[in-house]
Amino acid sequence: MTITGVWIIIASGLNLLTGYMGYVSFGHAAFVGIGAYISAILAQHLGFSFWVGLAVAPILTALFGLLLGVAILRLSGIYFSIGTLILGEILYSIYYNWSAVTGGFMGLNVPGAGIIIPGLFDLEFESIHWYYFVHLMVLLIVGGLAYLVKSQFGKELIAIRENESLAESLGVNVNVRKSQCFALACLLAGLGGVLYGYYMRHIDPGSFAMAGSTEFITIIIIGGLASLIGPFLGAYVLITLSLYLEVLGNWRMVAYGMIIVLVMLFAKGGIAGAFKAIFIKSRTQEDEFT
Numbered sequence: 001m002t003i004t005g006v007w008i009i010i011a012s013g014l015n016l017l018t019g020y021m022g023y024v025s026f027g028h029a030a031f032v033g034i035g036a037y038i039s040a041i042l043a044q045h046l047g048f049s050f051w052v053g054l055a056v057a058p059i060l061t062a063l064f065g066l067l068l069g070v071a072i073l074r075l076s077g078i079y080f081s082i083g084t085l086i087l088g089e090i091l092y093s094i095y096y097n098w099s100a101v102t103g104g105f106m107g108l109n110v111p112g113a114g115i116i117i118p119g120l121f122d123l124e125f126e127s128i129h130w131y132y133f134v135h136l137m138v139l140l141i142v143g144g145l146a147y148l149v150k151s152q153f154g155k156e157l158i159a160i161r162e163n164e165s166l167a168e169s170l171g172v173n174v175n176v177r178k179s180q181c182f183a184l185a186c187l188l189a190g191l192g193g194v195l196y197g198y199y200m201r202h203i204d205p206g207s208f209a210m211a212g213s214t215e216f217i218t219i220i221i222i223g224g225l226a227s228l229i230g231p232f233l234g235a236y237v238l239i240t241l242s243l244y245l246e247v248l249g250n251w252r253m254v255a256y257g258m259i260i261v262l263v264m265l266f267a268k269g270g271i272a273g274a275f276k277a278i279f280i281k282s283r284t285q286e287d288e289f290t
Helices: 002-020 028-044 050-072 078-097 127-150 152-162 164-169 174-200 210-223 230-266 270-289
Strands: 114-117 121-124
Touching (some): 002 028, 002 127, 002 152, 028 050, 028 078, 028 174, 050 078, 050 174, 127 174, 152 164, 152 174, 210 230, 210 270
Antiparallel strands (some): 114 121
16 A cells, blocks of 8 residues: 555656656656665765755756756657657666666665654654555545645646647747756655665665566556546556456556556546546436436
8 A cells, every 4th residue: 555655646746747747757766776876875875864855856856857858858748758758768777787876777775764852862764654645645645735726837737748849839848847847756756765665675676677667658548547536546456456357467568558548548538537527427318318
């Protein structure tokens, strides 16, 4: 349940980028790795606490995304997706080969997280603490995103998704909005990386490979693109499925691909869209009966 909450945070950022703005990223897990590695390095090599990593790592991940966004957001459509795929592989290669900093294929151990107030108490997070803390973060983030997507910012993202040239002609600063959206998605990915690393107590490059990005894309497609409830539904469904698909090993990626194809064919709006369609149909029938 705790990992599912972390996945919801990460998928919510990707949903903002893909669902609301229409840019599909195949390298999102690599940005999760940036947050995880920065927080682990701050703790292991520099002795900073969990709270410093929680504050600093997502911001640095967002700044990195903002700098990369200047170049990569010049691409659109499939070219943007391919660009993020290549970027993800580059970052994965850095995690794997820069052994002096990242620990290479062995990864890094992450110290425990807790609340330390000198002279009062020293509380290390247990599983139940992580569960409540992560889901509190989920509620705060989803609440903030709910406000954001209903604001002018959210409307402009949807305008970019529908017709980028038309949005620009109507006065939307397309380049700025795309950079802001990409940076925000990276910030949430970095935040998820910090929580994941501290909860698991160990990180390695395998956690941030393309397979992870595929899982996040599967989550938002199953749950429903451009839907705030979509990452919730998609994460819980995928985590449940993964318990059964784990026996397939690397073939589970094929299963995820088949699931995406089936959802796109029979429920383009995902689970959230299907529920919405059923609700609208029932209301229509009720009105006709009335």
